[in-house]
Amino acid sequence: MLKVEKLVKHYPLGGGIFNRDPLVVRAVEDVSFSVGAGETLCIVGESGCGKSTVARLLMRLVDPTNGRVLLEGTDIASLKKNELRNWRRRMQMVFQDPYSSLNPRLTAAQIITEPVENFERLGHRKRQALAAELLQKVGLAPEIMHRLPSELSGGQRQRLAIARALSLKPSIIIADEAVSALDVSVQAQILNLLMDLQEQTGIAFVFISHDLGVVEHIGHRVAVMYLGRIVELAPCEALFTKPVHPYTEALIAAAPVPDPTRVRLEAPVEGEVPSPINPPSGCAFHPRCPFAVERCRTTVPPSVPMADGRVVACHVRAPSAEFPGRQEMAGSAQLASVAGPHGSVL
Numbered sequence: 140m141l142k143v144e145k146l147v148k149h150y151p152l153g154g155g156i157f158n159r160d161p162l163v164v165r166a167v168e169d170v171s172f173s174v175g176a177g178e179t180l181c182i183v184g185e186s187g188c189g190k191s192t193v194a195r196l197l198m199r200l201v202d203p204t205n206g207r208v209l210l211e212g213t214d215i216a217s218l219k220k221n222e223l224r225n226w227r228r229r230m231q232m233v234f235q236d237p238y239s240s241l242n243p244r245l246t247a248a249q250i251i252t253e254p255v256e257n258f259e260r261l262g263h264r265k266r267q268a269l270a271a272e273l274l275q276k277v278g279l280a281p282e283i284m285h286r287l288p289s290e291l292s293g294g295q296r297q298r299l300a301i302a303r304a305l306s307l308k309p310s311i312i313i314a315d316e317a318v319s320a321l322d323v324s325v326q327a328q329i330l331n332l333l334m335d336l337q338e339q340t341g342i343a344f345v346f347i348s349h350d351l352g353v354v355e356h357i358g359h360r361v362a363v364m365y366l367g368r369i370v371e372l373a374p375c376e377a378l379f380t381k382p383v384h385p386y387t388e389a390l391i392a393a394a395p396v397p398d399p400t401r402v403r404l405e406a407p408v409e410g411e412v413p414s415p416i417n418p419p420s421g422c423a424f425h426p427r428c429p430f431a432v433e434r435c436r437t438t439v440p441p442s443v444p445m446a447d448g449r450v451v452a453c454h455v456r457a458p459s460a461e462f463p464g465r466q467e468m469a470g471s472a473q474l475a476s477v478a479g480p481h482g483s484v485l
């Protein structure tokens with residue numbers, strides 16, 4: 140359904156000595172993935188690793204420096220203004236803070252029917268019926284139809300934001316930290332709601348979160364980002380039970396999940412994520428990696444497909460063969476055979 144090919148986003152900052160060497164934030168570097176119908180792809184990583192920029196690129200809220208986003212085979216960069224408007228019906232977004240993303244002056248009914256009214260004029264009766272249907276879909280009582288966002292709880296507001304996203308019957312929803320601002324019990328309710336909706340409608344989700352507990356609950360596959368790049372992309376269970384990239388291992392080790400059966404690093408990696416303005420050479424993780432070898436300092440590791448369906452970019456844990464052509468062919472054959480129920484591979 141959604142395919143992202145070698146996506147790059149650099150933000151020029153200007154400056155540099157005599158403006159000869161302008162500074163650039165390398166927010167997203169060479170990111171590729173795909174999402175199938177009915178699938179949830181999670182994107183995780185520390186703050187500043189480029190997750191939200193990927194979301195903005197998917198929604199075409201910013202243009203890529205390079206690379207392509209294909210929705211059902213159409214390159215979204217090729218769409219003209221009126222085509223883009225129609226295309227936006229198929230891809231919707233839910234943000235972290237429903238309070239700031241919902242118009243405080245509109246009632247719940249107006250908020251959730253507004254996207255449809257941008258395309259067709261609804262009379263009073265149709266609007267009420269649509270609002271009632273959408274509220275029911277997200278588990279809200281019809282009585283709240285006339286309330287303002289300020290009269291609702293955080294969980295109710297996020298349900299409302301989901302109802303609004305669903306109003307145009309999209310085939311995919313991009314959820315950027317959609318449950319991060321909620322209490323744990325409300326988080327679980329919203330995650331279960333999203334999973335139920337997916338089962339009923341076959342909708343796909345790109346679910347962005349820094350919370351591994353949330354990701355483990357909802358994800359089918361997980362992409363781990365570090366400094367703008369995907370370092371590991373794996374089926375959810377495989378990622379959590381047997382992380383391959385040292386950064387994935389470190390993230391899982393640092394996550395507060397009391398599971399004694401889980402493989403853990405003895406200590407999470409030290410240090411902070413370097414600046415994306417001047418990232419380290421080679422593998423950007425090498426200054427923090429306990430396993431780094433010389434090659435990690437000089438060469439960006441390629442994404443290597445592995446037998447269990449994951450793709451890992453690490454010279455040490457997923458070395459590419461001396462003859463990369465042969466390795467890639469073997470990897471693709473294995474990948475195709477383990478594509479899984481959702482049918483999508485990188």
Ligand SMILES: Nc1ncnc2c1ncn2[C@@H]1O[C@H](COP(=O)(O)OP(=O)(O)OP(=O)(O)O)[C@@H](O)[C@H]1O
Nearest residue numbers: 150164166185186187188189190191192193349415
């Ligand atoms: N408009 C912009 N201009 C310049 N730099 C930007 C812009 N937007 C994002 N960045 C930078 O790009 C990098 C990636 O930011 P992004 O918001 O995508 O990360 P993130 O993983 O979503 O972080 P968080 O979890 O904190 O939201 C950061 O270094 C950020 O400062």
